Each structure stands twice: as C-alpha cells, then as structure tokens.
Amino acid sequence: MTLLTIGQLAERAGVATSAIRFYEERGLVHSTRTTGNQRRYEQSTLRRVAFIKAAQRVGLSLEETAEALSTLPDNRTPTKADWHRISRDWKPRLEEQVRRIRLLQQRLDSCIGCGCLSMKSCALMNPGDVAGEHGGKGAVLLEP
Numbered sequence: 001m002t003l004l005t006i007g008q009l010a011e012r013a014g015v016a017t018s019a020i021r022f023y024e025e026r027g028l029v030h031s032t033r034t035t036g037n038q039r040r041y042e043q044s045t046l047r048r049v050a051f052i053k054a055a056q057r058v059g060l061s062l063e064e065t066a067e068a069l070s071t072l073p074d075n076r077t078p079t080k081a082d083w084h085r086i087s088r089d090w091k092p093r094l095e096e097q098v099r100r101i102r103l104l105q106q107r108l109d110s111c112i113g114c115g116c117l118s119m120k121s122c123a124l125m126n127p128g129d130v131a132g133e134h135g136g137k138g139a140v141l142l143e144p
Contacts, residue, residue, distance in 0.1 A: 003032070003040040013049040028052055028066055030075055044077040051078050059097055060090065
C-alpha cells in the first residue's frame with residue numbers, strides 16, 4: 001500500500017494542505033501517523049478528495065458531503081456504484097437549487113439599475129415584504 005505525505009496528497013489532489021487538514025478535522029478523510037507524528041494518507045484518499053471537490057462544484061455543503069461519505073462502510077473510498085447511488089439522492093437537492101437560482105435571476109432582472117434596495121418593495125432583498133411581517137428589523141434573507 002502506497003502512503004502519501006500531506007504535501008503529496010495536496011499536490012496530486014489540487015488542493016492546499018490546509019484543506020486536507022480541514023477535511024481530516026471534519027472526518028472526511030483519514031490519516032495514520034508515523035512515529036514522528038507526521039500524517040500519512042492511503043493513495044485511495046485521492047478519490048475521497050476528488051469526491052469532495054465534485055460535491056463542492058455542484059454546490060453541496062461539506063455537511064452534505066460528510067453525510068454521504070458516512071454511508072460508506074469503514075470510511076472506504078466511493079466506488080462507481082456508490083457515486084451513482086449518492087448522486088441520485090442529491091438530484092432533488094440540486095433541482096431545488098436550480099429552481100431557486102432561476103427565481104433569483106428573474107427577480108434580479110426587475111431590479112437592475114434601480115439602486116433602491118427598498119426593504120419594503122425590493123423583490124430581491126425583501127420579496128413580498130416578508131421581513132415586514134416580522135417587524136421589519138434584523139437580517140433579511142437574500143434567497144427566496
């Protein structure tokens with residue numbers, strides 16, 4: 001079994017070493033330690049990092065990615081069948097994301113050049129004056 005240093009893994013995966021450490025802290029990847037307490041990663045960790053990057057590219061959170069990876073026995077690397085199952089489960093989430101982006105795009109068209117950002121009438125910042133129903137104070141959600 002080939003073991004990679006954190007630098008080798010980061011270089012081959014195209015991510016920073018800090019990202020690898022962050023993924024490890026979150027339980028997305030796992031390492032062993034040498035007697036000198038240096039991290040070593042199995043070569044198969046490259047596929048796990050590729051999985052994480054693919055999930056991020058389609059807009060999934062690290063929490064969603066971690067949940068998917070937690071379904072794999074013994075923290076193993078996702079197989080083609082695993083990817084098919086997981087991606088099928090993600091499709092409704094991604095379809096909802098596309099729907100929300102289209103709605104945001106439609107609302108943005110009516111607001112370009114306005115400059116008002118009115119908390120009472122702006123379809124982008126406060127659609128239907130929903131913030132007014134809650135006293136109109138505090139943070140306003142950008143997403144519909």
